[in-house]
Amino acid sequence: MEIILSENPKKYGDSLLFECKISNTILHEIANENIFLSDVLSAWSDVTHNLKTQINSKTILWNNKDITSNNKTFFYKDWFERSIKYVDQLYDYRIKDFYSFDNICCIYGIPSNNFLKYYTLIKSIPIHIKSEINTNNTSCTQTTFVENILGRKKQNK
Known part of the structure; x- marks a missing residue:
């Protein structure tokens, strides 16, 4: 996991990214031409968006495409x-x-x-x-x- 998140994602909270409701624009900015990272974050975002937040009703502030x-x-x-x-x-x-x-x-x-x-x-x-x-x-x-x-x-x- 450390290898995946070693570049640009630090300024967005590193592993916090996997909890955020990220827009595609931010995904591309975070991935910074790293196609693998872009695919991982995009897939994760799709999966978590489809699950919705029934388990955790708290709305995250950071990197949230709605805020x-x-x-x-x-x-x-x-x-x-x-x-x-x-x-x-x-x-x-x-x-x-x-x-x-x-x-x-x-x-x-x-x-x-x-x-x-x-x-x-x-x-x-x-x-x-x-x-x-x-x-x-x-x-x-x-x-x-x-x-x-x-x-x-x-x-x-």
């Missing part, structure tokens, strides 16, 4: 490294809306100069995904919320 700005998907490596992976991790079920940027900074340790990244990402999440979050009711538990904050405090010591 775009100017026809480009998102992948914030620094956010991914802070364990941000799913749309519902940015969502506050108590108020049925996305966390404020200040809350996201506190929870995940996002630098305060990332506010444009945050607002661009939030505004790019389509309404059907936002409404899906409310109807599925598969929230990140408050335990996860507390664990993220406690984890940050331990890292700072």
Whole structure:
């Protein structure tokens, strides 16, 4: 697997690619003329698209062809490294809306100069995904919320 993912895919999250809902445009950009990698990612995307997400109802943020700005998907490596992976991790079920940027900074340790990244990402999440979050009711538990904050405090010591 390491041989397959040794080139361009690092900037898209390496093996995370196998969890994403990738567009063909991104597939070709990732494969960067590697026909084998392009075929593998394309086949994997077809298989997972046909299975749908009945097992895991969480919507992944990164490289998701449904979440775009100017026809480009998102992948914030620094956010991914802070364990941000799913749309519902940015969502506050108590108020049925996305966390404020200040809350996201506190929870995940996002630098305060990332506010444009945050607002661009939030505004790019389509309404059907936002409404899906409310109807599925598969929230990140408050335990996860507390664990993220406690984890940050331990890292700072």
